[in-house]
Amino acid sequence: MVPDDELLSRSQRGDMEAFVLLIERYQKMLYTIAFRLLGNSEDAADAAQEALVRAYKNLPGFRGDCSFRTWLKYIITNICRDALRRRKRRPTISLEGFQEAEGVFLEVADGKVLSSPEEVFLAREGEDVIHKLLQLMKPEYRMTLIMRDIQGFTYDEIAAILGCSVGTVKSRLSRARQFLRQYLLKEREHLTNPGVYIKKGGEGR
Structure with a gap:
């Protein structure tokens, strides 16, 4: 090639x-x-x-x-x-109350740590639920999460593109990640892969 x-x-x-x-x-x-x-x-x-x-x-x-x-x-x-x-405004979920819990991470039954939301995406069969969740987030949270965890942009790059501070980027990312984690915890019985669960302890991101 x-x-x-x-x-x-x-x-x-x-x-x-x-x-x-x-x-x-x-x-x-x-x-x-x-x-x-x-x-x-x-x-x-x-x-x-x-x-x-x-x-x-x-x-x-x-x-x-x-x-x-x-x-x-x-x-x-x-x-x-x-x-x-x-776009015209449409209903979204406020993530202001979400804070990323210290030492909380996702782990599959074979011991592999799923340390980021996109790895959780791949652990499931399909992305329909995740896609719907992303659309419920306000655009600034959705963009921050996707740019960092899926596209791999640095904090500085995200801040430059979105026109905000690095601190704001980190805050939005933390809340967006925690929103996904709390949803997965709530809906864990519906996970396609029954080996995914929330484990407390270890080192948070």
Whole structure:
């Protein structure tokens, strides 16, 4: 497979075929991120398409300060952030009262620690319930959780994109994680994987 760097270089020289090959690798990633943030397939498809157009227009200015994959993540996240700001308000759950409990983590029956929400996602068959939960969160909490635990952005990067302090990012992340954990505790009898449970003790994140 041709490396991204080579396709990127050719794309910046005007090779459209190379650009098409490059974006084909990341179309699914863009859609998945947009779907998690926006909550429906139509808006996610539109956002992913806009991200590809924006990437093409800004390709000449891409200097390689980060990987092409990370650059696309920045683009799609900003597009989704703007889309959420334009939306009419809809009912959401306030997470102001949620604080991440010290020393609480998730563990499966074989002893593997599930130390982050996205690992819990993968321990279940399907993501329908998690997807619904994410949509109940206010956009700023949902975006913070997804950007940190799923996309892998640093606290500083999230703060820069969302226009808030690192402290605010950490606070939102803590409350969003605890909201998911409390829900899983409440609904543990409905978990597809019966080996997942809440265990107290150990080192919290």
